[in-house]
Amino acid sequence: xxxxxxxxxxxxxxxxxxxxxxxxxxxxxxxxxxxxxxxxxxxxxxxxxxxxxxxxxxxxxxxxxxxxxxxxxxxxxxxxxxxxxxxxxxxxxxxxxxxxxxxxxxxxxxxxxxxxxxxxxxxxxxxxxxxxxxxxxxxxxxxxxxxxxxxxxxxxxxxxxxxxxxxxxxxxxxxxxxxxxxxxxxxxxxxxxxxxxxxxxxxxxxxxxxxxxxxxxxxxxxxxxxxxxxxxxxxxxxxxxxxxxxxxxxxxxxxxxxxxxxxxxxxxxxxxxxxxxxxxxxxxxxxxxxxxxxxxxxxxxxxxxxxxxxxxxxxxxxxxxxxxxxxxxxxxxxxxxxxxxxxxxxxxxxxxxxxxxxxxxxxxxxxxxxxxxxxxxxxxxxxxxxxxxxxxxxxxxxxxxxxxxxxxxxxxxxxxxxxxxxxxxxxxxxxxxxxxxxxxxxxxxxxxxxxxx
Amino acid sequence: xxxxxxxxxxxxxxxxxxxxxxxxxxxxxxxxxxxxxxxxxxxxxxxxxxxxxxxxxxxxxxxxxxxxxxxxxxxxxxxxxxxxxxxxxxxxxxxxxxxxxxxxxxxxxxxxxxxxxxxxxxxxxxxxxxxxxxxxxxxxxxxxxxxxxxxxxxxxxxxxxxxxxxxxxxxxxxxxxxxxxxxxxxxxxxxxxxxxxxxxxxxxxxxxxxxxxxxxxxxxxxxxxxxxxxxxxxxxxxxxxxxxxxxxxxxxxxxxxxxxxxxxxxxxxxxxxxxxxxxxxxxxxxxxxxxxxxxxxxxxxxxxxxxxxxxxxxxxxxxxxxxxxxxxxxxxxxxxxxxxxxxxxxxxxxxxxxxxxxxxxxxxxxxxxxxxxxxxxxxxxxxxxxxxxxxxxxxxxxxxxxxxxxxxxxxxxxxxxxxxxxxxxxxxxxxxxxxxxxxxxxxxxxxxxxxxxxxxxxxxxxxxxxxxxxxx
Numbered sequence: 001x002x003x004x005x006x007x008x009x010x011x012x013x014x015x016x017x018x019x020x021x022x023x024x025x026x027x028x029x030x031x032x033x034x035x036x037x038x039x040x041x042x043x044x045x046x047x048x049x050x051x052x053x054x055x056x057x058x059x060x061x062x063x064x065x066x067x068x069x070x071x072x073x074x075x076x077x078x079x080x081x082x083x084x085x086x087x088x089x090x091x092x093x094x095x096x097x098x099x100x101x102x103x104x105x106x107x108x109x110x111x112x113x114x115x116x117x118x119x120x121x122x123x124x125x126x127x128x129x130x131x132x133x134x135x136x137x138x139x140x141x142x143x144x145x146x147x148x149x150x151x152x153x154x155x156x157x158x159x160x161x162x163x164x165x166x167x168x169x170x171x172x173x174x175x176x177x178x179x180x181x182x183x184x185x186x187x188x189x190x191x192x193x194x195x196x197x198x199x200x201x202x203x204x205x206x207x208x209x210x211x212x213x214x215x216x217x218x219x220x221x222x223x224x225x226x227x228x229x230x231x232x233x234x235x236x237x238x239x240x241x242x243x244x245x246x247x248x249x250x251x252x253x254x255x256x257x258x259x260x261x262x263x264x265x266x267x268x269x270x271x272x273x274x275x276x277x278x279x280x281x282x283x284x285x286x287x288x289x290x291x292x293x294x295x296x297x298x299x300x301x302x303x304x305x306x307x308x309x310x311x312x313x314x315x316x317x318x319x320x321x322x323x324x325x326x327x328x329x330x331x332x333x334x335x336x337x338x339x340x341x342x343x344x345x346x347x348x349x350x351x352x353x354x355x356x357x358x359x360x361x362x363x364x365x366x367x368x369x370x371x372x373x374x375x376x377x378x379x380x381x382x383x384x385x386x387x388x389x390x391x392x393x394x395x396x397x398x399x400x401x402x403x404x405x406x407x408x409x410x411x412x413x414x415x416x417x418x419x420x421x422x423x424x425x426x427x428x429x430x431x432x433x434x435x436x437x438x439x440x441x442x443x444x445x446x447x448x449x450x451x452x453x
Numbered sequence: 454x455x456x457x458x459x460x461x462x463x464x465x466x467x468x469x470x471x472x473x474x475x476x477x478x479x480x481x482x483x484x485x486x487x488x489x490x491x492x493x494x495x496x497x498x499x500x501x502x503x504x505x506x507x508x509x510x511x512x513x514x515x516x517x518x519x520x521x522x523x524x525x526x527x528x529x530x531x532x533x534x535x536x537x538x539x540x541x542x543x544x545x546x547x548x549x550x551x552x553x554x555x556x557x558x559x560x561x562x563x564x565x566x567x568x569x570x571x572x573x574x575x576x577x578x579x580x581x582x583x584x585x586x587x588x589x590x591x592x593x594x595x596x597x598x599x600x601x602x603x604x605x606x607x608x609x610x611x612x613x614x615x616x617x618x619x620x621x622x623x624x625x626x627x628x629x630x631x632x633x634x635x636x637x638x639x640x641x642x643x644x645x646x647x648x649x650x651x652x653x654x655x656x657x658x659x660x661x662x663x664x665x666x667x668x669x670x671x672x673x674x675x676x677x678x679x680x681x682x683x684x685x686x687x688x689x690x691x692x693x694x695x696x697x698x699x700x701x702x703x704x705x706x707x708x709x710x711x712x713x714x715x716x717x718x719x720x721x722x723x724x725x726x727x728x729x730x731x732x733x734x735x736x737x738x739x740x741x742x743x744x745x746x747x748x749x750x751x752x753x754x755x756x757x758x759x760x761x762x763x764x765x766x767x768x769x770x771x772x773x774x775x776x777x778x779x780x781x782x783x784x785x786x787x788x789x790x791x792x793x794x795x796x797x798x799x800x801x802x803x804x805x806x807x808x809x810x811x812x813x814x815x816x817x818x819x820x821x822x823x824x825x826x827x828x829x830x831x832x833x834x835x836x837x838x839x840x841x842x843x844x845x846x847x848x849x850x851x852x853x854x855x856x857x858x859x860x861x862x863x864x865x866x867x868x869x870x871x872x873x874x875x876x877x878x879x880x881x882x883x884x885x886x887x888x889x890x891x892x893x894x895x896x897x898x899x900x901x902x903x904x905x906x907x908x909x910x911x912x913x914x915x916x917x918x919x920x921x922x923x924x925x
Binding site for chain 2: 264265267
């Protein structure tokens with residue numbers, strides 16, 4: 001089943017390009033470590049999901065590009081066309097010449113309604129091209145004005161018009177020391193609105209990805225392109241085809257639906273984060289070998305100790321022993337920074353994947369008390385290797401990973417709000433103080449729900 | 454403080470209903486997919502088994518079950534949409550199922566049309582009724598777990614609706630494209646099964662060679678084999694186009710009688726027949742399950758009464774644990790005794806009932822006088838009569854043109870002509886929509902009752918603050 005991607009704003013469009021590029025490059029690679037027929041099936045499945053066919057055989061990404069400035073979209077379109085391997089649809093983009101001035105209210109209340117019809121038309125055309133349609137993948141940042149404001153508006157519209165289709169928002173969490181002074185306002189408004197209209201919020205933190213580039217990839221001058229490529233690698237390892245069950249031999253039809261059903265059925269717990277191992281530069285990859293046991297051990301500890309990447313994991317953090325009562329468990333968690341999970345999905349790709357032992361993830365101590373590991377944990381195993389990694393594992397987790405960052409952003413936004421700083425820029429365009437208060441309330445509730453696991 | 458104590462019955466009900474909705478229910482999409490690739494985009498490997506026995510009928514019953522289970526939980530709100538699409542429904546007929554398939558195969562042992570089952574609409578739904586709320590003694594269940602299960606149910610529901618829409622689009626395309634290809638003029642177009650059998654007769658053989666078609670996943674990897682590169686690149690629509698170009702192809706080939714020398718015809722048809730028979734069996738089993746579901750409530754109520762009458766005898770049995778229960782020889786004397794006992798019991802009961810009735814009547818008579826009383830009585834009588842009348846009218850509407858129940862074949866007609874036993878899809882949709890409105894009203898009423906009950910409970914506990922869950 002096909003997924004339609006909506007790329008919003010500068011961030012969304014740049015990342016979207018890298019994602020499609022990574023997906024296609026991996027599907028066309030010959031390092032899959034599997035037979036030719038398997039490779040063809042993998043390729044066909046990936047193509048059906050993310051690309052449509054053109055007469056001369058060049059796949060066209062199933063995407064709609066939206067930005068209020070023309071520069072980034074034009075760059076994106078030409079980069080795709082230049083690659084020669086794929087391209088965007090000719091009429092798949094919508095842009096203006098105006099920009100949003102990093103103002104969420106402007107994006108949400110002005111640009112959104114003004115261009116609603118054009119944008120929804122583009123999306124509708126893309127959906128109609130799909131033989132079987134699974135849902136939307138909306139890529140946006142939280143801190144700016146276009147991606148965040150228009151993103152929230154478009155997601156709401158999709159909720160109304162395509163209420164049975166799935167919606168996953170890929171959200172870029174801004175740098176803690178970001179440049180946009182009102183980024184915290186933009187962030188809380190975005191998150192509170194998306195929590196109502198989206199099914200799943202897949203979050204990537206700029207800080208975390210930046211560290212991966214610096215420490216794991218050894219990149220000296222880190223550009224946005226490097227960051228986006230790391231992100232695309234993580235997303236690719238989630239969304240590339242996987243087998244549908246242990247004993248089946250065909251690829252899963254609806255990964256988006258299965259993922260959401262496993263991880264985000266509860267309306268209060270929609271925040272997902274991604275961790276993957278291993279991750280390194282191509283040069284180092286040639287000289288490294290891995291075992292499943294080692295990879296999974298690292299991944300599990302990353303989950304438990306709330307580590308953002310494979311380096312610098314705190315091995316002292318342990319799951320609480322089962323003898324403690326629930327109250328004791330909570331205080332212990334707080335002391336040792338133990339990350340309690342609601343649900344986890346581990347996707348394994350590569351050689352000897354059937355021998356990989358994931359029992360460590362089925363420990364009830366990792367999970368909240370009201371969900372058993374048999375319901376909370378799922379694993380998808382696929383033999384076909386991903387992107388030149390002989391073995392790779394990715395964890396999509398609904399856990400307390402994002403509580404601290406969220407709490408921090410809400411706190412900072414609240415401090416600004418308490419002194420009414422920059423509020424007039426929002427009230428000018430129809431976002432009143434009450435809307436801010438509503439956002440604060442709903443996000444405080446999200447934080448409280450996650451803390452009470 | 455959030456009220457987290459919820460009966461486990463609710464959780465189980467939802468989990469059960471959620472399981473009854475298939476998770477990977479996947480009618481495949483249109484024929485633009487390439488069929489010689491062994492991947493999940495090729496629709497036809499699964500289409501043959503799926504198209505036959507489990508179409509909208511079963512889903513309707515599952516939907517009804519799901520909707521009946523939901524009122525037990527206050528905050529649920531299902532978003533049901535009827536099985537058939539509104540657009541383009543004008544030209545659809547449901548043809549009672551005993552036609553052309555018989556003419557197509559020498560030994561027709563299964564349906565070949567696009568089957569839809571028309572249920573005794575009111576029977577299936579009326580027998581469910583609202584589940585009686587009762588306290589479970591297993592211990593409290595965290596409400597978050599229940600909300601989790603509800604969420605999973607919602608996701609499955611949405612996927613079901615999407616799959617349903619996909620299937621309808623597919624059916625529409627096939628019926629359109631194969632118009633004029635069928636030997637039976639009154640049908641006019643091929644069904645999905647017929648089209649697939651034409652396109653790939655060997656595929657039918659391969660699929661049936663997998664054994665039982667019950668596990669549809671098993672059929673799939675076998676299907677991989679018949680899509681090997683050696684067969685050459687083909688697309689569904691190419692083949693179909695070829696078939697349509699030679700309109701004589703269909704009747705001549707299929708109507709040919711079997712002869713032992715015609716080895717190829719035999720070898721193609723026999724596995725197909727086996728497959729069809731297996732599918733038919735599965736269909737019958739599923740229908741049996743559904744019939745059971747409809748009568749389950751009655752059965753358990755009966756069991757309750759049986760156990761109730763058996764209970765008093767338990768102590769006597771317990772006092773002689775080593776003896777198996779045995780039927781005493783019934784001498785006449787004993788029988789007479791029993792009869793006499795029963796008669797005395799009956800008398801006592803009658804007297805007790807009479808006493809009660811007299812007492813009640815006296816009481817009622819005491820307060821039953823006066824103009825207000827008769828006015829209220831008249832008013833309530835009128836409301837009851839009105840409601841009864843409305844119900845009756847609705848029943849009559851529903852059972853309007855004599856609707857045959859059971860399997861029907863979906864046929865697309867441009868001219869709108871219909872046989873005696875044919876049903877128009879538009880009418881069926883209308884009926885389903887009115888039932889939907891009925892059920893929604895019932896749901897809202899039950900939700901209101903639940904809310905009132907909760908408010909009462911909350912009011913009774915001082916210091917309890919209600920925090921409603923976030924709106925969707």
